[in-house]
Amino acid sequence: MLLADKQATLGPITRSPGYWTTVWRRFRRDPVAMFALLVILAIIVVAILAPYIAPQDPYKGMSLRRLKPPGTPGFILGTDELGRDMLSRLIYGARLSLFMGVTPVIFALVIGSVIGIVAGYVGGWLNTVLMRTIDVFFAFPSVLLAIALSGALGAGITNGLVSLTVVFVPPIARVAESVTTSVRTRDFVEAARASGASALTIIRVQVLGNVLGPIFVYAMSLIAVSMILASGLSFLGLGVKPPEPEWGLMLNTLRTAIYTQPLLCALPGLMIFVTSISFNLLTDGLRSAMDIKA
């Protein structure tokens, strides 16, 4: 009776919005981040729908129409050094470039999180062994490590993915470890233990629930780096092999024409720049939107 009265004065019962609803509401208010999100979504849609959107066959060249400048009738963005349509190649290139940017990060996210969470939760000598091993990888500059691994494994998409994954595991593991260590000593973990939760339950519920957000945001910021590294590998001839359209590789093959058609040569680079900066801005927006308690 009394309770009902109280509810009446408080007005209708509205559910308090969940965490992610709040994050999304805050994220939507950030115009820069929203714009970045739209750019990325547009690129993803274009990549998926490439066969329907591309005006020409990206593999079909013709020596007669080599290196036409942007604005040529029939070839809006011109043609490359083998006379293939630039626009179509850029559209198809989005597929491989995105794939090379996102996949290694996903693999690294899984492997690195497991290593970091185990090291952080168990602690002791296991932490020392795992994290010092990770530190060994940290000693190499990431570009050098990726190049060295790809060089040793040989060129190709799979080897490129493997080497990029290896490059991204250490930073993710380190972030996961430090967040886990800080979560592990918090009171609510002890409270969970006091209410009878087993170590596995605590890792699954308390640790993952608190750790996944920060790691996820961090991994998103790595996508931009991954794309640039993948393009770099292709540029050096260690990643995607011709004639596949990939932005980094296109940059490489077009470099010979830099004096005759500078604008044309800059196009794949521009795409890499736009995509990676969009991922960066998106991550920044997401990070501040998730920082609700600050």
Added chain:
Amino acid sequence: MTIKERPILEIKNLSVTFTAGRKPVRAVDGVDLSVARGEVVALLGESGSGKSVTLRTILRLHNERRTKMEGSLLVRGSDVLKMKTRELGDLRGRTVSMIFQEPMLAMDPVYSVGQQIIEVIRKHEPVSYEEARKRALHLFERVRIPSPERRLDAYPHEMSGGMRQRAMIALALACKPEILLADEPTTALDATVQVQILLLLRELQHELGLSVIFVTHDIGVAVEVADRIAVMYAGRIVEIGPVRSVIRTPRHPYTRGLLSTRGHGGRLSGKRLPAIPGSPPDLANLPPGCAFAPRCALADDRCRAQAPSPTTVDEGHVVRCLRTDATTQSLAAADVSA
């Protein structure tokens, strides 16, 4: 008189030593304590006296690798210190549960309060999500959280301090425990909210027939909730007895010191608040005799040489002091002057 029931919790000669540092620290040293069904015992003492450590040992929450626990700790007749991981998981939260000092820190920030209660219920009992939610709602009504339906979906940071502590109590009572451990549950709250929470705890304890061990450094709180008070100093229980007896006729010089430092409403302002001289001893480096001797006005050579053993001074009132003769005398004198 009814036949004396076996106490639900029996702690015998419990010692807890932390071995992480360079020198082992004996935080709890030979504690004996038994708690009957439906009884409230307050563990009173200053920081570092071992009260919280004793409480945590009951659930074995200490890091096993860096803690040595000796003695026995029987909950309903089975020794917690010898339990296997699975038995321990069943004990925690089900037979014995705990309320923490800071509910903001003791609740997981990324899950709603309701989710956390449901999680605990479903961990211990094979019930459906809907059933568990219904029970969580009922618990919220029970601890008198206004508009419980809505509050169930709230996150810890969206609640006020008092409300959070109520939710924490609901969480602790989720699986109908028999023993409730309260680690300074009102310390982090406003004075007005403190009283509400104490009354609620007392009421729930009465209704559910809970045994409660209540850790506090506030004598007023202890008097408010407890049937018996155990005063701890340097890891030992120096005085234990019924509230009335301990408060009216404290026999240990330390308890008397604590009682006199209490800022009574009747105390004249402008007068200096009496304090116990010195500071608590380093637990890694205890004096050979009575641990309180260096700060005690009544201490003599005997006190500095040998540790006092428990002496019964009254019905259920036990003191660890060699100078009970002196404290009894001065008590009589104090009565006259008052």
